[in-house]
Structures are given as structure tokens and as C-alpha cells.
Amino acid sequence: MLEFRHTSTSREEFEALVLPHLDPLFSAAMRLTRNERDAEDLVQDTCMRAYRFFDKFERGTNIKAWLFKILTNTFINRYRRRVKERSLVEGADRESVQDEFVSRDAADFAANPEQYFFDRLLSDDVLRAIDALPIDFRLVVILADLQEFSYREIAEIMDVPVGTVMSRLFRGRKLLQKSLRGYAEGAGVISPAGDPTDLNAFRRRRNNG
Amino acid sequence: MTCLELEPFLHPYLDGEFDAGERARVEVHLEGCPACAARVRSEQSFRRAVKRAAEAPVLAPPSLRGRVLAGLHAEDRAQRRRTRQKLAWAAAAAATLALVGGSLPWGRTGISPRQRYVESAALNHARGLPLEISRVPPENVEAWFGGKLDHRVAVPRLQRASLAGARLLNVQDRPAAYLRYEAQPHPDTAPRGVGLFVFDDLREVPAAPFPSVEVARSRGYNVAVWRDGELVYELVTDLEEPELRELLPPSPTGGAPLVRPASWTP
Numbered sequence A: 001m002l003e004f005r006h007t008s009t010s011r012e013e014f015e016a017l018v019l020p021h022l023d024p025l026f027s028a029a030m031r032l033t034r035n036e037r038d039a040e041d042l043v044q045d046t047c048m049r050a051y052r053f054f055d056k057f058e059r060g061t062n063i064k065a066w067l068f069k070i071l072t073n074t075f076i077n078r079y080r081r082r083v084k085e086r087s088l089v090e091g092a093d094r095e096s097v098q099d100e101f102v103s104r105d106a107a108d109f110a111a112n113p114e115q116y117f118f119d120r121l122l123s124d125d126v127l128r129a130i131d132a133l134p135i136d137f138r139l140v141v142i143l144a145d146l147q148e149f150s151y152r153e154i155a156e157i158m159d160v161p162v163g164t165v166m167s168r169l170f171r172g173r174k175l176l177q178k179s180l181r182g183y184a185e186g187a188g189v190i191s192p193a194g195d196p197t198d199l200n201a202f203r204r205r206r207n208n209g
Numbered sequence B: 001m002t003c004l005e006l007e008p009f010l011h012p013y014l015d016g017e018f019d020a021g022e023r024a025r026v027e028v029h030l031e032g033c034p035a036c037a038a039r040v041r042s043e044q045s046f047r048r049a050v051k052r053a054a055e056a057p058v059l060a061p062p063s064l065r066g067r068v069l070a071g072l073h074a075e076d077r078a079q080r081r082r083t084r085q086k087l088a089w090a091a092a093a094a095a096t097l098a099l100v101g102g103s104l105p106w107g108r109t110g111i112s113p114r115q116r117y118v119e120s121a122a123l124n125h126a127r128g129l130p131l132e133i134s135r136v137p138p139e140n141v142e143a144w145f146g147g148k149l150d151h152r153v154a155v156p157r158l159q160r161a162s163l164a165g166a167r168l169l170n171v172q173d174r175p176a177a178y179l180r181y182e183a184q185p186h187p188d189t190a191p192r193g194v195g196l197f198v199f200d201d202l203r204e205v206p207a208a209p210f211p212s213v214e215v216a217r218s219r220g221y222n223v224a225v226w227r228d229g230e231l232v233y234e235l236v237t238d239l240e241e242p243e244l245r246e247l248l249p250p251s252p253t254g255g256a257p258l259v260r261p262a263s264w265t266p
Helices: A008-033 A036-052 A063-082 A092-103 A106-111 A113-120 A123-131 A135-146 A151-158 A162-186 A199-208 B003-014 B020-031 B034-055 B062-102 B113-126 B138-145 B241-247
Strands: B161-171 B174-183 B192-200 B214-218 B221-228 B231-237
Touching (some): A008 A063, A008 A123, A008 B062, A036 B062, A113 A162, A123 B034, A135 A151, A135 A162, A162 B003, A162 B034, B003 B020, B020 B034, B113 B161, B113 B221, B113 B231, B138 B161, B214 B241, B231 B241
Antiparallel strands (some): B221 B231
16 A cells, blocks of 8 residues: 655645644644643644645645544544543433523513623633533534534534534534523623523513513 | 524524525514514624634644644654665565575575584584593493484494594484594694584485595584485594595494494384
8 A cells, every 4th residue: 555655845735734723723622622731732643644644635625624624533533532521412401402492481582681691701701611511512612603614614524414513503502501691690790590480580580670 | 484483594594604595584584573683682692702702812832833843754754764664675575585486495594404414513513512421442332322312323433543432412403423533644743633423314414325425614624424324424523625534434334343232122
């Protein structure tokens, strides 16, 4: 089997194409690994694998998406095994996420200016909330909301159908919003939202507003 | 479009995944529905917060760039090494084929079997190992070997030489009788040591039957080889070949009686 031979030209081309993406790669790696040392190792491994398979990269296509695909695969194959998160991902959060919409009174929602509390959150809190997401949701939120990849690019990167990207993104964002609401309440940015079935809390909120 | 119909498309709409026509349909609904419009504003507020967080710079440490560049360099070197190794393997494989193909008569070492026995005899003679039996007549030496080897040992009567003693000593992996003589080709020179190995061999060592005697050189010694039936004789000495030939017995055993040790059975 013939191996891809690196020439000085391909080395220069690689450096020119890849090095500008070190910051975004490291930023995503930080969110994935949640510590600087693992993040550096992950980016280093990603770059080495990218270099080894540089002949597989179709010139003229999106190098950033290609690098993020390698980053994602490297992370899943190597780093994720250490973190026993998967069992938490499936099942548990699904129902609570979907309940929220159904139980919310649309008119009340529209009247409540606190719905725009997100604008008043600290970036550090948002990042902390993202870091706390289960990995499948975290990955898709990182790719969509932090790196601003399109659904199709994310589907390509994660090697799943676009429909899976959409449902994971929907659920991931709902979880994120839920935990941000917790931050906001803790910081006094908004008053605690009562249980929707708690009529007294509902009336109190009405009277105050 | 109803609120329920909009629900699954809210995110794609906000994420900019819709084309102009799809966006227009969503916006028509939003204009007439304050609840959905409020939800859109809330989602936009959420997106702004995440975008702000995303813009908070998380920069790769400067050392990482250096690490990556060093990694690329190391990878280039490793690849050149792998390439060289592959070439070396290919060359070695080709050389092995050539060697095997070119040296079939004598196997891989390129040395004939007889030469290996010649060298082994010269080497073991040169070691000068102590004798196990000495200062006794040849008959006693022949008796001493009885039962120690699978073959009988007749001590050849060498010309102008006397038996000094004997011991067991291998030639290659063959157990052999080793006889040591003191030879004095000329009366006015000092006696010289001569070793004689006797071992049994059916076919492997190519040696002509006595009285034909071939002389080969190894490690500064002359080694004379001859065969008597199933026994091979190797005589090792630092004497020159003409003097060596003068030592040879008139017959394989030099006319000595063939003594059968009591323990020997055919």
C-alpha cells in the first residue's frame, strides 16, 4: 500500500490552510474536553491526523468543516471513552424538554418581558451552561451556535442525517435555556418561574406584572 | 400556517436555513400571532447571548502553534524513515533471494560441509584442552574409549610420532575420539603437537577413502582428511603438507590390531 508522501509544497499548503483555524479548533476543544490540557492535546492530535490524511481533503471544499469532522471523530474515539456521559444523554431529558412548550400559556409567554432575560446573562455563565450539557447536545450546540456551521455541514461533520441534527439541536437548546433560566433566577435577573400548574404562583405573577 | 405548524420550523427559520419563500410564509404567520412573535424574540435573545459567549475570545495558547509545527516536522521525518525502511526491506528481500538462489549447493553460509568439519577440528585442536588419558600404550587408549563412543577406536600408528594421550572431543556436533601425538619429522628439531580426530559418519562428510588423503587449511593449520568405511579421520597439525604426508600411516590404522572394546556391540 502506498502511503501519501508529504512534499515541502503540501506541507506549506497544509500550514497555510490549517493554522488559521487553530483558534476555533481550540475553542471548540475547550468546550468538548472542558480543560486546557486535553484541549491542546485534542487539537494537536486533530492536526496530525489531518496532516496524515491531507491527500483525502478535496481541494476547494470547506477546510474548516473537514477539520471539525476530524476533531469530532478524534474526540469521540479517544476522549469520550474517559467520560461516562452517554447514559445521561438518552431518555431522561427528552420528556421534560418537550413538556415545557405544551404546558406554557402562549398569551402569558407573550406578555412576559422576562422572556428576553438571555440578553442580560454573562458570557461566562452561558459557556458554563454549555459545558454542562450532555455531550451529544453539547457537540451540536457548539457546532451550530458557537461555530455557526449550517445543518448540512453539521450533518456531514457528525455523520448523521440532517433530521437528527435538527432534533438534537432543538433538544440541546431547550436544555440550555432551561439551565440558563436557573442561572438567571439564581442571579436575581428574573423571578423564579412557578410551576405552571401552581395557580397561586400564576396569580402572583399576574398581579405583580 | 398555524402555531403548531410553525413549531418544528422555528429553529431552522431562525438559523437561516430557509429560503426566501419559506421565510415569507413564516413571517406572515408571525405578523398575525403575538405569541409566536414573542417566542421568536425570546429565541433571538437566547441566540444573541450564545453568540456573545462565542465571541468571547478563547485563543489557542501560543505554545500550541509551536507544538503543531513540531508535530508536522516530526511526521515528515517519520515518513522519510518509513520510506527508507521500506526500501531497505525490499533490498534485503532481493538480496536474500539472490543468496538463496546462488548458494544452493552449500546452503546459506556458502561454506561446504567438509570445510565446516575442517574448521571445527582445527579450532578444537587449537584449544589445547587437557588430555583424559596419557602416558599409556595405544592399546590402553583404545580400551579406554570402549563404551564412550558409538564406534570402535583404533589408534593409527603415525610415522615418526608417538602417542601422547587422548580425550573425548567433538567435531561440529559429532562426538569424536581425539588423539594427540608428538611428532618429530627431523631428529634435530623440537617435537610438534599433532591432533587426530576419529568419528563415525555415514555420508555427510565428503572424504575420499584411504589411502587417498586430502589436505585443507584452516586457522593456520593443515588438516588432512580421509575416510575408512564409516569412520572419518581428521589430522590437524602446523606442519607443512609434505611433512604432514610423511606422518601418515601405511594403512588406515597403521597396521595396529583392531581392538574391539568389550562393551561394543555391532
